[in-house]
Amino acid sequence: MTKHSSTESSLAILLLAAGASSRMRGGDKLLEDVDGVPLLRKLAGHACAVCDTVLVCLRDFDEARRSVLSGMHSQQVVVPDATNGMAHSLRAGIAQLPEHISGVMVVPADMPELSEQDLRTMIAVHEALPNAILRATSADSQPGHPVLFPSNLFGELRALSGDVGARGVLKRHADAVRLIALPERHALTDLDTPEAWQAWRQACPK
Template identity: 50%
Template sequence: MTPAPAILILAAGASSRMGEADKLLMKLDGVPCLRIMAERAVATGMRVLVTVPADRPAREAALSGLSVTIVPVRDAAGGMGRSIAAGVSALPRDVTGVIIQPADMPEITTLDLQLFAKAHEAHPNRIWRAITETGSPGHPVLFPAALFSALTALRGDEGARSVIQNHENNLQGITLGGERARLDLDTPEAWERYLSDRLR
């Protein structure tokens, strides 16, 4: 059987650095960033799950009509680790890996995500992590099914850093062009710069 990963989009964060705005509902060409990221994930043909906080119904509404599984995170305030744990716990049993992708990285494309699926097909037991052209680690990150139990035990706001550190000997990078593996937009200033640059 061909190894088949799923995509887990993390969209349960508090968006606390954005003030009154919600970074995941900021619009690109009139479409909320969260929906764009979900559409790109769905276009890969892989199964897609999206974690959302229980207190932000507008995020779930932004995904209306898309073929994604919504995963409410009741304890989202406990940090990214809880979001990852909830999402991984909801994965279908037959998937052989999970591509974890934060929802505030609008430069990540469908083709980028498909690169991870191809790498997983060739080496299904490895951790695959996106890196920039200069070698800096970023997202997405693909974890094999053997690490699902470690992911569901995560707490706090460091994400899956501890899982990666504990299995560095099994980690391999996938280079994505430019800096897009690290470009996340979580402040009004970052969004302003990004939207301004897109108009040039």
């Protein structure tokens, strides 16, 4: 069993996996094969490897996504109003966090290039700067995900609504944001269409 430091144990990871994959024309981007496993399971595995408290936001009818999480030590959070936008997943996940949590790393579940080391990088900076908002960027400084929020902002995150996520929170607290560069385009790559998946696989042969 992986050992975590006390700081890692007081951090939570919130994996956002309640989107509809509406641009996949009947497919599900979170079930696409990446390194031999469904993308959702891969990212949940990275999260579970570095953090004791992992919550996965899911639609209440999504048995396919539930099934790929079987056997993992993650907590599934049902988001009954997920169709209303990302903010509703954030709100539902934050509401389920244990009281002792010092911060939450928000990880969209559709980012196939994010690695376990990327998550560890974010955690290490949180350990050094526990009151900062940490936002991952590409190697050339374009802001992306994950974003790590300290616990003093949980109240604002619980009050979110609509499909803009936490943009307003980031804007209101811009002075607290610290940008964390991850390799290449790890913090930016998300794939929403079959054509995007095909192009990505052709560009990144395994």
